[in-house]
Amino acid sequence: MFVSRPEYEFPIPAALDQPGTQHWRVIELSLHVPWYLLSVEIADEDDPEFVITRTICIAWEFDLADVLRDLDAKRVLGIVCMMPAWQSPTGQWGSREIREVWLCRSDSVEHVLLTDAAGERFNFGLIPEPAGKAETALLLWVAPTAPRVS
Secondary structure, eight states: OEEOOGGGBOOOOTTTOOTTOOOBSOOEESSOSOEEEEEEEEEOSSOTTOEEEEEEEESSHHHHHHHHHTSOGGGEEEEEEEEOGGGSTTSSOEEEEEEEEEEEEOSSOEEEEEEETTSOEEOOSSSOOOSSOOEEEEEEEOOOOOOOOO
16 A cells, blocks of 8 residues: 655664664555545653654554554554545545544454544445444544643
8 A cells, every 4th residue: 555666765874763764765655545544652662751753654544453452552642644635625644533443243254443533434435334243343542632732
């Protein structure tokens, strides 16, 4: 879903790099489908008082659910769903702030259901709705935050 080219790799000084990572100045979307920005607080192992915000780009809602399963919910600062132009009345990319992530399971299918800041539940219809009775479980609730003043 996200692609880049070797000429866009960014050389990070070894002191700032994490083993096994690569850094890119430019990435491209290979498909025009919804994707996610997940912002989490990460505490320094040596100094727990030192906390940084890391924002992760996630291509699919199932990957979002998998990442959230392994996180402490209190560390999640926010989730934004990036909406492609074909799902927008303006014909341009837009975004929706996500407050809840739900897992829905039936005998036939599993899908992720989202609730935005306005309280509207949605998914993208890319996976068929469950046939028959489905179990729904809240995976994560993101508390609203006050805007930061500079």
